[in-house]
Amino acid sequence: MSKPRQFSLSVLTNCKTLKSLKQIHAQVLKKGLDSDPFVAGKLLLHCSINLSDSLDYAHRLFTYTPNPDAFMYNTLIRGLGESETPQKSLSIFTHMLGYSNFPPDSFSFAFLLKGAANARCLRMGSQLHCQALVRGLDSHAFVGTTIVSMYAECGIVGFSRKMFDEMPEPNVVAWNAMLTAYFRCYDLKGAEGIFYLMPFRDLTSMNVMLAGYTKVGELELAKKLFLGMLIKDDVSWSTIIIGLAQSGSYDEALSYFRELRRLGLTPNEVSLTGVLSACAQSGALAFAITLHGFIEKSGMVWILSVNNALLDTYSKCGSLDMACLVFKRMPGKKSIVSWTSMVTGLAMQGYGEGAIKLFNEMKESGIKPDGITFIAILKACSHAGLIEQGYKIFSKMTEEYGIDPTIEHYGCVVDLYGRAGLLQKAYDFVIQMPIPPTAIIWRTLLGACSFFGDVVLAERVKERLVKADPDNSGDHVLLSNTYAVAGKQNDVVMIRESMAELKMKKIPGWSMIEVDKF
């Protein structure tokens, strides 16, 4: 007689794909273990949290479970709350209220509120806050802390503070959440107030302050704080490096990275992406190559974000060959970021057709382009003068992909027509835009008018520009250039004089075409 073979859930540890999960699920069904709430719960946890793109399967698994327990409800709520559509977690909540014997507990509310925070949905958040209040769960430490964060994510730090003040004995996590809440809303004074009030601080508190200082542009304070920190972890290091990189202090970002290395510390993937971004923005190709060598040796070549940062750095530094190499050799899945960076790289170096070709390959590979990809591809078209193509892509953006164009997308189309000299078409396009054109849009168009010397249209655009941005002054240069290109020297002189009256000296780096040259 053979011993009944035990089924071990430890197989889930090595389960990295939906396919292998399905195989495990099949075995579970075969052994009739699907009615075991523990086994069913573990399976659901794995496909709703650990695996990506498996939420639909999780949902089905849940649906086919006759009487899901509280853990299963909470797990699916958690998975949906972390997804692109966090509001869907509410339907599971409703189901839980109506069809289960389990009332929602502190876990349910923590996950639901996190979903509301992710969705930045104040309506959802405040409704859940009320529900938690009615059930007496708002006083639960985890729930309360999540409510504090949720209000800040929704942009109302005053409500966060109100919630926080109602907590009888906030722990360090709650204090840190309140600190984060103020910075989330760029309230430096509020954050400092909390920081000095805190009865205890841990490394996270310090790191929150570091990140907050860089976020609100207080780089000196950030550096001072960092210097004074006796204990630093990798989050501290990556926070300061990224903070500097994002504030335009590229050299300093590189210096901190060197210091990290000098101390014999091992950079992690986050500080590496940060320092690579600093290289990309400052064109520090030599440093990037050194970093590439380190990445190869350290075994971090397998990390997607590192590869993305590396490929973007190469393409921004003009090494399109190396960018291509990284892109082609990229292990496993490429993300939307990888494709978009590569498209941008090609577009920037003038390979408009190549960019479009890659854009099509991307769609074939099953990656859905987002708004950023469309900015990249529209730029590619405008630089390559592919007007028809560009406009077709712009139209498809809404029709096929359901992406609402932002002002930047409209700007790309204006640039597309403008660069091609189709000035009237560009003007008509701006007039019929469903969102009000900004000064940037008008300035783009004015730039095109000046390039082609269209005086009549330039004057019209100029009027619109003044209306959109009353205290602008840089457009005088563009306007006078228009007259210069059109060969109307007298007008140029006139505009120059009026510019002098407008204290043109205040405009940094302004230049204009010399009248004498015409």
Next chain:
DNA sequence: ATAGGGTTAG
């Protein structure tokens, strides 16, 4: 389970 760092455009 609640708090801290991330790459793509403009």
